[in-house]
Amino acid sequence: MDLNKLANALIPDESIRPLEYYEARYPERTLEKGAHVTRLAPSPTGFMHLGNLYVALANERIAHQSGGVFYLRIEDTDEKRKVEGAVEVIHASLKYFGVRFDEGADLCGEYGPYYQRQRAEIYHAYAKELIKKGLAYPCFCTEEDLEKTREHQTENKLLPGYYGEFAKCRNLTEEEIYANLAAGRPYVIRLRSQGNVDVKHTFHDEVKGDITITENNQDVVILKSDGIPTYHFAHAVDDHFMRTTLVIRGEEWLSSLPIHIELFKVLGFRLPKYGHNCSIQKMDDETRRKLSKRKDPEASLSFYREQGYHPTAVRTYMMTLLNSNFEEWMLKFPDKDLEEFKYSIGKMGKSGALFDILKLNDISKTQMAKLSEEEAYDFLKAWANEFGTAAQKAYFADKAYMLKVLALCMGVGGKKRRKDFICAKQAVETIGYFFDETFAPAYAYRFDNALVKKILLSFKNAYAYADDSAAWFDKVKAVAGEYGFATDMKAYKADPAAFFGNVSDVAEMLRIATTGLANTPDLWTIMQILGEERTLARLEKAAAAL
């Protein structure tokens, strides 16, 4: 059979250039020894998964830490899954979380194009080459044909797939092929696998360690009937010509690794190193499963933006899952930037971790506590502008006022910071009582209303804005004493029955009256921030409500 003629008939792409051209066009990168070229290669589905960030971080850290290159490639070979504007989503969400690419789609770079659809010429050139060498062939099987063999294979407990005797088009005669072509039958190009499933090799995976893999014997399709490559083929061609040295990807790819190994071999490309990382899981009743895009809102990167999680917190949490010794380092050097951490691919977990929002919340609290009130202002304002209610947006109009609120709630100036804020949404909600528009108290006192009313009024009469914290508290105590509440905690503890309650109960009444809440930061300061007029008004309003 004239393979050259066949190749031309099968792939009549005029733009193809000699193979040497591509090697010269995409030369080996000149990098320091030990530098890694890594990539993130998402599909433009418009949905960014937490797992995308997870794997992006691992690749990014390794590339940048080694003085290498980290780039973005868009795997848009599946027309059905493509979504308009998806690439913007990819860029925006990763940028928000501080993942920076050196080159790639919509960025500069010498190894592009970085959209697979724009690289058809290269795939065609190499698919054609394989045909010429007899290592690939056209397959005219229909979906029904394939379905039938699959049924037969499952019934007879045979290895499913297109291989050996089941590869019906593998040994089509020249006449048959041209007859099919003349009949206008659609076809795909399949690899003529040289592998044998009975042969096993041990393969060194950068994260899993030594694993045993079986040779591929599947005649996988490399070019779909529309001439677009499948993932496997595009992966081999792209990672070769983009000169990727290390591929860190999800473990769902591990089982197709034999295909990739064969493809690289058959194409004459040097195999990159691989690291297959585990996916983040979630407990679903009694069983674990992958974080699901459909079932779990926290699977989506947009969730963290909507909730207003600080990007550094999410990154930090990802890092704790990514490198087992990261958390210890972080505790030891709380003020160091996480880029100073020496990331090690060998320290990546071998089994999938359960997503733990409580842990994320804890990390988020300490992250928020690291912010100055100015930084917090900017962060919360940006969140409110995008996701907040109209009233919440208005909070930020009076910056000086907001800064005072934040300084109090974050414990700025104190020995240790408070950790009241988890994420922007929750933070903005918790400071709602500082703003009359959203101050909607549900007064819930633990004492008799008539008594509370008397105490409120009594304190209101005594209150003076100019009092300092100590003088203010003396007045609280005075009121407490007046109504039979203990002002001395020791005395109270010694004989609780002798009193209505103690000074903290009185403070609670005042707190509920002015903020609507039983738990808040320092009440004196809150009154200082609210101002004399509003403080008095709130006390009066609360008393009137009783």
Next chain:
RNA sequence: GGCCUUAUGGUCAAGCGGUUAAGACGACGCCCUCUCACGGCGUAAACCCGGGUUCGAGUCCCGGUAAGGUCACCA
């Protein structure tokens, strides 16, 4: 079902043949304290099961079991 991978407290996990089996989150208790938050101290809580190898096994080997992944003209 075949193949691959994994298995230490509720969760994330140290551990690489000899340890009282770290630490963090969470839970609980105490202290500090006008509440809360912070902080401090403390308690409970683990080597999947069965065989080997070895003076000695969480650690090495084999076999179970369980969990995860995968078996597309999707990535």
